[in-house]
Amino acid sequence: MGVRTLGAAVAVLLAAAVASQSLAAEDPGRLRRKALRYVEPLPAAMPGAESDTPARIELGRRLFHEPRLSINDTQSCSSCHRLDGAAGVDNLPTSPGARGEFGTRNTPTVLNAGWQIAQFWDGRAADLADQAGQPILNPVEMGMPGAAAVVAKLRTLEGYPEAFAAAFPGDPDPLSFANLGEAIAAFERTLVTRDRFDDFLAGDDRALGEPELRGLKLFMGLNCVSCHDGPLVGGGLFANLGQYAPYPNQEDTGRLAVTGKEEDRLAFKVAPLRNVALTGPYFHDGAVASLAGAVKMMARLQHNRELADAEAADIAAFLGSLSDKGRAGPP
Numbered sequence: 001m002g003v004r005t006l007g008a009a010v011a012v013l014l015a016a017a018v019a020s021q022s023l024a025a026e027d028p029g030r031l032r033r034k035a036l037r038y039v040e041p042l043p044a045a046m047p048g049a050e051s052d053t054p055a056r057i058e059l060g061r062r063l064f065h066e067p068r069l070s071i072n073d074t075q076s077c078s079s080c081h082r083l084d085g086a087a088g089v090d091n092l093p094t095s096p097g098a099r100g101e102f103g104t105r106n107t108p109t110v111l112n113a114g115w116q117i118a119q120f121w122d123g124r125a126a127d128l129a130d131q132a133g134q135p136i137l138n139p140v141e142m143g144m145p146g147a148a149a150v151v152a153k154l155r156t157l158e159g160y161p162e163a164f165a166a167a168f169p170g171d172p173d174p175l176s177f178a179n180l181g182e183a184i185a186a187f188e189r190t191l192v193t194r195d196r197f198d199d200f201l202a203g204d205d206r207a208l209g210e211p212e213l214r215g216l217k218l219f220m221g222l223n224c225v226s227c228h229d230g231p232l233v234g235g236g237l238f239a240n241l242g243q244y245a246p247y248p249n250q251e252d253t254g255r256l257a258v259t260g261k262e263e264d265r266l267a268f269k270v271a272p273l274r275n276v277a278l279t280g281p282y283f284h285d286g287a288v289a290s291l292a293g294a295v296k297m298m299a300r301l302q303h304n305r306e307l308a309d310a311e312a313a314d315i316a317a318f319l320g321s322l323s324d325k326g327r328a329g330p331p
């Protein structure tokens with residue numbers, strides 16, 4: 001073999017090596033280092049959990065599942081935020097209340113909710129305790145006429161006065177509407193999920209499969225992480241829905257109704273994406289059935305990008321790695 005043909009052969013081999021490298025698997029280590037600039041593993045415990053006692057958590061668990069907190073004894077928090085295998089949602093576009101009337105917003109999950117900056121799609125409740133009383137008094141939801149009526153009812157129900165006294169020792173008025181919110185919040189702070197994405201972030205290269213790694217790369221490459229960041233891959237800020245194209249449903253003005261500021265029209269809390277594969281249908285009105293459909297909608301509205309089916313499927317696959325290990329999918 002002459003020097004020249006040897007050189008040509010080496011060049012062919014080199015070209016083949018380069019080609020096979022670009023076809024080869026994603027580099028998990030590089031993706032992890034980049035991901036950790038935007039997202040973080042879920043911490044062990046939610047803020048505030050350090051002072052939750054077993055008595056308070058147990059009372060909260062009972063209240064969360066208590067249908068007698070509704071006007072006609074038919075509906076509890078868990079009617080909509082199902083925890084019986086479901087991911088803290090009912091998987092309906094919008095939910096029927098105690099009297100069968102439907103609300104206008106999709107039920108978000110209660111799993112990991114306490115890590116968010118605020119509660120509700122429009123962030124109108126500051127925290128879990130502040131949130132918990134509101135559905136009980138909401139006429140379309142549990143429909144109780146007022147805080148005093150809720151407290152009066154609980155006083156007549158067996159076991160509750162004792163359970164509140166045990167959960168709030170030293171409080172001269174343990175059975176109060178505020179303490180009901182505190183107890184439910186304490187229970188909700190135990191609703192922490194664990195997923196394969198955190199295993200990946202912790203250093204397990206094999207926690208994610210090839211389509212999931214491709215999806216993660218795209219998710220970062222498209223800059224979805226500019227909004228969906230932090231421990232919940234969302235839930236940390238508010239953003240306007242429809243940066244490049246209008247969201248189809250313009251009726252719900254989002255944070256405009258909370259702040260009164262025109263710039264907040266169609267601003268919503270950035271949805272946390274932990275467990276998102278289990279919590280469809282999607283968006284505040286539950287209008288989009290499939291996760292890949294929601295991903296395409298986001299790319300179009302927030303990034304002016306039409307995704308190919310295969311790209312949306314890869315991102316949806318990555319988002320599936322954010323599902324609680326062992327929790328079943330939508331029924």
Ligand code: HEC
Nearest residue numbers: 076077080095096097105106107108119120121132135141
């Ligand atoms: C009729 C169905 C229904 C019932 C009953 C219900 N919820 Fe909800 N929940 C919703 C809907 C719908 C929203 C979103 C409403 C909004 O953003 O305006 C929501 C929002 C929440 C949120 C905020 C989550 C987030 O990501 O912003 C929490 C926490 C929550 N509910 C807990 C509870 C608790 C605790 C109870 C019982 C005291 C309860 N819910 C009863 C439907 C329900």
Ligand code: HEC
Nearest residue numbers: 222224227239268269270271282283284294295298299302
């Ligand atoms: C400018 C901020 C922003 C960017 C960028 C963004 N999102 Fe979102 N995302 C939001 C907001 C706000 C919501 C909540 C929308 C609502 O109220 O219906 C949301 C909702 C979602 C939902 C629905 C979650 C649910 O529970 O209903 C998915 C899925 C989603 N985003 C994925 C993505 C993907 C994938 C990208 C990148 C292609 C992306 N987002 C980019 C702000 C953003």
